[in-house]
Amino acid sequence: MKNYKVEITEYLQRTITVKADNESDAVAKVEGDYYNAKEVLDYSDHTGTDIEIYNPNKFIPKLDLLMQRIDKFNKDRDWDQFHTPVNLAKSISIEANELLECYQWNDNANLDDVKEELADVMNYCLQMSMVLGVDPIDIMNKKMDKTEKKYPVDKAKGKSTKYNKL
Numbered sequence: 001m002k003n004y005k006v007e008i009t010e011y012l013q014r015t016i017t018v019k020a021d022n023e024s025d026a027v028a029k030v031e032g033d034y035y036n037a038k039e040v041l042d043y044s045d046h047t048g049t050d051i052e053i054y055n056p057n058k059f060i061p062k063l064d065l066l067m068q069r070i071d072k073f074n075k076d077r078d079w080d081q082f083h084t085p086v087n088l089a090k091s092i093s094i095e096a097n098e099l100l101e102c103y104q105w106n107d108n109a110n111l112d113d114v115k116e117e118l119a120d121v122m123n124y125c126l127q128m129s130m131v132l133g134v135d136p137i138d139i140m141n142k143k144m145d146k147t148e149k150k151y152p153v154d155k156a157k158g159k160s161t162k163y164n165k166l
């Protein structure tokens with residue numbers, strides 16, 4: 001048997017090394033072991049292994065897994081009842097201010113604190129996307145389409161001027 005490195009770069013961004021007789025057996029082995037989304041999610045918490053990622057199309061995208069995790073977290077606690085759009089909009093704003101608070105007295109905020117507050121903001125943004133039934137990637141790309149038009153490179157490059165004053 002030879003060692004095969006199997007890439008799953010789309011999701012875990014690592015490589016799994018498996019022993020197999022040929023390449024297709026190696027791929028099948030990795031798919032068998034890591035096809036289950038829960039296993040993949042759990043695996044991401046582990047470190048110090050040889051794992052990478054193979055065949056992204058067979059895996060649930062990382063963002064979808066995270067959204068499922070957030071959804072389950074709330075359903076398990078019966079918290080969906082509190083997550084109205086207005087409550088989530090308030091929560092996003094509150095967490096954004098907690099993020100800002102990290103820098104209140106010091107421009108060099110503690111990175112661990114910043115990461116936690118940034119995560120709070122983004123998790124609430126994802127929750128709001130779910131409550132509204134919108135795809136977060138889709139709405140961000142649509143907004144990028146608009147922003148790219150508002151700030152054409154030839155006018156905006158190197159400037160922080162608002163689009164209506166360019």
Ligand SMILES: [Mg+2]
Pocket residue numbers: 095098116117120
């Ligand atoms: Mg917070």
